[in-house]
Amino acid sequence: xxxxxxxxxxxxxxxxxxxxxxxxxxxxxxxxxxxxxxxxxxxxxxxxxxxxxxxxxxxxxxxxxxxxxxxxxxxxxxxxxxxxxxxxxxxxxxxxxxxxxxxxxxxxxx
Amino acid sequence: xxxxxxxxxxxxxxxxxxxxxxxxxxxxxxxxxxxxxxxxxxxxxxxxxxxxxxxxxxxxxxxxxxxxxxxxxxxxxxxxxxxxxxxxxxxxxxxxxxxxxxxxxxxxxxxxxxxxxx
Numbered sequence: 001x002x003x004x005x006x007x008x009x010x011x012x013x014x015x016x017x018x019x020x021x022x023x024x025x026x027x028x029x030x031x032x033x034x035x036x037x038x039x040x041x042x043x044x045x046x047x048x049x050x051x052x053x054x055x056x057x058x059x060x061x062x063x064x065x066x067x068x069x070x071x072x073x074x075x076x077x078x079x080x081x082x083x084x085x086x087x088x089x090x091x092x093x094x095x096x097x098x099x100x101x102x103x104x105x106x107x108x109x110x
Numbered sequence: 111x112x113x114x115x116x117x118x119x120x121x122x123x124x125x126x127x128x129x130x131x132x133x134x135x136x137x138x139x140x141x142x143x144x145x146x147x148x149x150x151x152x153x154x155x156x157x158x159x160x161x162x163x164x165x166x167x168x169x170x171x172x173x174x175x176x177x178x179x180x181x182x183x184x185x186x187x188x189x190x191x192x193x194x195x196x197x198x199x200x201x202x203x204x205x206x207x208x209x210x211x212x213x214x215x216x217x218x219x220x221x222x223x224x225x226x227x228x
Contacts, residue, residue, distance in 0.1 A: 100145075
């Protein structure tokens with residue numbers, strides 16, 4: 001069975017400080033990893049996925065298969081980054097099943 | 111494209127009642143997944159529908175059932191409601207026919223239906 005762990009419920013950083021949201025997963029196969037974000041009063045939306053290797057809104061995430069981690073990073077936090085962040089793992093067996101972590105609330109202090 | 115839409119927005123029911131939630135997928139999507147998000151938790155996978163059939167199911171009892179229509183819209187039914195069923199129910203659509211590790215399998219979420227069981 002797959003599992004996603006986000007150890008921090010709340011992460012508070014000052015504006016301009018670096019951000020790292022932690023995500024660890026357990027799955028024996030080759031999963032796909034995602035970060036979803038939910039801004040206040042908005043729906044859950046995809047931030048980035050590991051296969052894209054993109055930087056979205058200044059955020060990056062690298063899949064470390066050795067450490068089974070997919071931490072989300074941003075060098076300089078902005079106030080508009082304050083939101084709930086969910087790490088998710090997708091596996092395929094002819095169909096897709098997505099498992100979410102419990103989420104980390106990022107609070108950027110002005 | 112309005113994206114994924116869900117109805118109703120809010121719902122209040124009493125224990126033992128039955129409820130039906132509805133979801134319309136994003137244009138071009140053929141797969142609908144349902145999630146339950148309890149307060150303070152991440153979304154938990156209930157089941158996924160593709161070609162009008164349930165393809166995969168999470169760890170939820172048979173009280174939770176669903177349906178997908180030819181136009182790809184979907185319903186989630188919950189029977190014999192319990193207090194613990196109170197949660198935000200999310201619908202997500204994708205185009206799973208593209209297979210894994212393709213851009214088409216990204217799930218797009220609706221705004222959710224807030225169910226309160228009294």
